[in-house]
Amino acid sequence: TQLLEQSPQFLSIQEGENLTVYCNSSSVFSSLQWYRQEPGEGPVLLVTVVTGGEVKKLKRLTFQFGDARKDSSLHITAAQPGDTGLYLCAALDNYGQNFVFGPGTRLSVLP
């Protein structure tokens, strides 16, 4: 079973601060996705990264896929209360069959 680990598990910061959350695995993945989930709702896809070393930006969010395609990071600049939520990474293995989720990072941005 391929496992994804995320850190930190919980993060509480003040509005305007920067933060980085991480997604790591000992396995190589063909692609990796980041989702944000709010309470009582389904996850919303933020980005998909497929190339080792790839960097994608989505407004104040910067996503990076590790060169070896085993890890990824999500950096948020000038966090806002609207960024509060559960951030999940998920990955499809190289066989294209197993789709697994990390345990998530629960982010709280205080005004």
Add this chain to the structure above:
Amino acid sequence: GAVVSQHPSRVICKSGTSVKIECRSLDFQATTMFWYRQFPKQSLMLMATSNEGSKATYEQGVEKDKFLINHASLTLSTLTVTSAHPEDSSFYICSAGTGPYEQYFGPGTRLTVT
């Protein structure tokens, strides 16, 4: 685009009864749909992969006779929780794939079994 709906959004049922949850892809055809459950403050756990016109593939530890999945068309998959018990209370989420790399999730169904 890529909108997935679920119905109902919330359901309360009595122990021993069965509950059906629908998952629809509204603006695209999904040959594959996925069913997850999520317990409070936990991540999503894949229950089964549903392929249109064929039997669902269940993850280890998921009882196929208890969680019946039907994928009758390219836009609809249903999950029926049979003889529900309080421990089946959870947040059930479906997703539909548009390709090998991306899934789009429904809003989830909160099931409470009393």
